[in-house]
Amino acid sequence: MKRRDFLKLGTYSSAGLVAGNISLLAWTPRAHAAHLPVNLEIISGFQKMIDNKGLYMFSFSGLSADGKKTTEFPGPTLICQEGDTIDVKLTNTLSTHSSFMVAGTDIAHEVAPGGSIQFSFAAPAAGSYLYHDGLNNGVNRVMGLHGALIVMPAGKKNISFNGGPDFVRQYKWLLGNVDPNWSHLVNNNGDDYVTQLSIDQFEPKYFTLNGASYHDTHTPDTELMGAIGEAALVRMINAGLAVHSLHFHGNHVEVASINRQNFSSHRKHKDVISMFPEDARDAVIPFEVPRDIPPQEFKLGFDIVEHPQHYPMHCHTELSQTAGGGFYPHGMHTGIVIGQSPETESEVTQGMNSL
Amino acid sequence: MADLIRKQNAECKQGDDGDCGLNPQEPPTPYEIKPDVYFEREVVMDITQTYLSGGAEHDIDFWGFIDPLNGGHKSVPSPAMRVTQGQTVHTHLDSSHIHTIHHHGIEPTSFNDGVGHYSFDVQGKYNYQWYASQSGTYMYHCHTNTVLHVEMGMYGGLIIDPPTGPGTVEGAGIGNYLPYDVEAIWAVDEIDSTWRCHAEDAALCGGDAGLNYFDPDFFIINGISDGGTIIKNADGDDETLRTATAAAVAIKAKVDDRVLVRYIHGGYFPHHLVFPAAVGKVWTIAEDGRPLAVAEEVPSGGTIVTPGERREFYFTPQKPGQYQVTIEMQHWITRKVVGSVSTLITVD
Numbered sequence: 001m002k003r004r005d006f007l008k009l010g011t012y013s014s015a016g017l018v019a020g021n022i023s024l025l026a027w028t029p030r031a032h033a034a035h036l037p038v039n040l041e042i043i044s045g046f047q048k049m050i051d052n053k054g055l056y057m058f059s060f061s062g063l064s065a066d067g068k069k070t071t072e073f074p075g076p077t078l079i080c081q082e083g084d085t086i087d088v089k090l091t092n093t094l095s096t097h098s099s100f101m102v103a104g105t106d107i108a109h110e111v112a113p114g115g116s117i118q119f120s121f122a123a124p125a126a127g128s129y130l131y132h133d134g135l136n137n138g139v140n141r142v143m144g145l146h147g148a149l150i151v152m153p154a155g156k157k158n159i160s161f162n163g164g165p166d167f168v169r170q171y172k173w174l175l176g177n178v179d180p181n182w183s184h185l186v187n188n189n190g191d192d193y194v195t196q197l198s199i200d201q202f203e204p205k206y207f208t209l210n211g212a213s214y215h216d217t218h219t220p221d222t223e224l225m226g227a228i229g230e231a232a233l234v235r236m237i238n239a240g241l242a243v244h245s246l247h248f249h250g251n252h253v254e255v256a257s258i259n260r261q262n263f264s265s266h267r268k269h270k271d272v273i274s275m276f277p278e279d280a281r282d283a284v285i286p287f288e289v290p291r292d293i294p295p296q297e298f299k300l301g302f303d304i305v306e307h308p309q310h311y312p313m314h315c316h317t318e319l320s321q322t323a324g325g326g327f328y329p330h331g332m333h334t335g336i337v338i339g340q341s342p343e344t345e346s347e348v349t350q351g352m353n354s355l
Numbered sequence: 356m357a358d359l360i361r362k363q364n365a366e367c368k369q370g371d372d373g374d375c376g377l378n379p380q381e382p383p384t385p386y387e388i389k390p391d392v393y394f395e396r397e398v399v400m401d402i403t404q405t406y407l408s409g410g411a412e413h414d415i416d417f418w419g420f421i422d423p424l425n426g427g428h429k430s431v432p433s434p435a436m437r438v439t440q441g442q443t444v445h446t447h448l449d450s451s452h453i454h455t456i457h458h459h460g461i462e463p464t465s466f467n468d469g470v471g472h473y474s475f476d477v478q479g480k481y482n483y484q485w486y487a488s489q490s491g492t493y494m495y496h497c498h499t500n501t502v503l504h505v506e507m508g509m510y511g512g513l514i515i516d517p518p519t520g521p522g523t524v525e526g527a528g529i530g531n532y533l534p535y536d537v538e539a540i541w542a543v544d545e546i547d548s549t550w551r552c553h554a555e556d557a558a559l560c561g562g563d564a565g566l567n568y569f570d571p572d573f574f575i576i577n578g579i580s581d582g583g584t585i586i587k588n589a590d591g592d593d594e595t596l597r598t599a600t601a602a603a604v605a606i607k608a609k610v611d612d613r614v615l616v617r618y619i620h621g622g623y624f625p626h627h628l629v630f631p632a633a634v635g636k637v638w639t640i641a642e643d644g645r646p647l648a649v650a651e652e653v654p655s656g657g658t659i660v661t662p663g664e665r666r667e668f669y670f671t672p673q674k675p676g677q678y679q680v681t682i683e684m685q686h687w688i689t690r691k692v693v694g695s696v697s698t699l700i701t702v703d
Contacts, residue, residue, distance in 0.1 A: 051561060202688055204567065205567050243690075244661075245664065249462070249468055250462055251462060252643065268645070268647060270643045270645070270664075271459075271644070271663075272643055272661065272662075272663045274664070290462035290463065290464070291486075292463045293463055294443045297464070301386065309464055310465050311470070312473060316623075316663030317623050317624075318506070319502060319566065321501060322567045323561075324561065324562070325558065325564055326370035326371070326559070328500050329472060
């Protein structure tokens, strides 16, 4: 039986997403390891694009203890710390095979159509991970089956690895691509049609950060905000099939980790972060006073606290700045606000500070 | 083939054009001060260069910025800006159409950042005010309907020399100033001839102009292709240039010269850049306008540069000879090579 739920997400419910169920794994720095239960359902439904088109997609949906859905697209953010064990119950409501894999690890579990499985895995080394359905060379992933797994170093909340740069808050950006033609084909021909799709025919027309396109990305989870000196870690994870090139205005960022290769020294300062498919790259944005404001402007009265500065972060593969083949800049793009703390902390920061 | 391109143009999808999301203004510059350096850039939308390929000539249209204070010559890319670290700069934009200038990698106030959705687009005149806090390789480009305007050629190089002046570069160590004898600036780009049909406001209000679909057919360094490009030179005469020999691209050095290559990715596809092993070790000394704390050797298999990145490469050839540098452009999804451009390093 096919699900035809309309997945209401991204923009539309980001406030609820943050204020409500943070992440399946409530996490706070602690001295002891824990077993953390995760209940995931693989579902399908219609996801609303920025131009209001509804497209058929798959998703990992988180279920709370009473069976209510918590987050849907992208899948729930799983936050834990080193030493934890994650106990997963995974139910596949699709009429095609699906799986739960963690890119860059050997964690991989397949689940048959209509099937349900349980498994456990030990939290891998501290870092940012893409969890996804890796079947069909990424087709299942880009149909929507992906989410972030964040592993913190045990007992820490201001660094992402021992020897890493300090920060006061964290964000994660899941990069996504949506091809409406693929959605139509799978919707019309059945979920198992994903086995017939090939990357050579992939022509994405929507480009997302955490499931939303600009300007629906001005949300506490996605838009970066900070007072001067409030450094933030941004965990960038490319769940799409395209090469992206994330360009930061306002501040250069310091590259902390590339696919869990951690840089304890000689970190690069970049304004472009290359993002290949399945990449997970962590960088710290310092939230410093933008360096190229002429010093005389401050003498003449410019005050960044009085006037927080708004900048874009966008992918410089500008094809990704479109929606439906135009509509610039409604793509993989969000804001950076320098000089002001956010009123609502991001999902990841809240996950970090909860309990 | 030129006819074919025109035929494709006739079938061009525009989407819903219009000024949706644009915010055209010509305000005074807040906290305006007397700059150390003043540039003028005027928008032109009637540049044509002719590319030689397959025994035919292909006329390709570009848009860009000219420098009215220095002859107003039309070029691809637009004329570079060069300043010294510590200088305050005004970039005066003059445009009857709606455009901006974003100094890419420079971090001024958002009012001076040239992104319409966060401040305003310019129709008329505006003085962008910014400070050159850090030497390095940058670029400037229009940030209005950027996907189209940058592809149409509205970009140019932006170099900030260190306090020690041109001939030196900060890299391979913070505060480490390396001398160089030969400098090359490569703005590397891909051209999709079928995009030339679009109006400047194509699909800004929605609809499908195909701006997510990119199928480049010409591959250029500083506007010039391998096969040859007929440009109008500063005297207004036609000149045929090739990347292998054009003075603005090809490198001529002597043994033991210290060579600096400033690489600016002006396109949309990943670039696979390979220096031949015979030229000796090539080091990356800076990226995105920031010196690397430690130089990194470019692997023999080359390096991938992605859109908007800048890299500074440094090497000292030890043997006379001719060495070919190749840049392969990979499709952004399939990673298949869709084209390439190369140039020569000649060591005497």
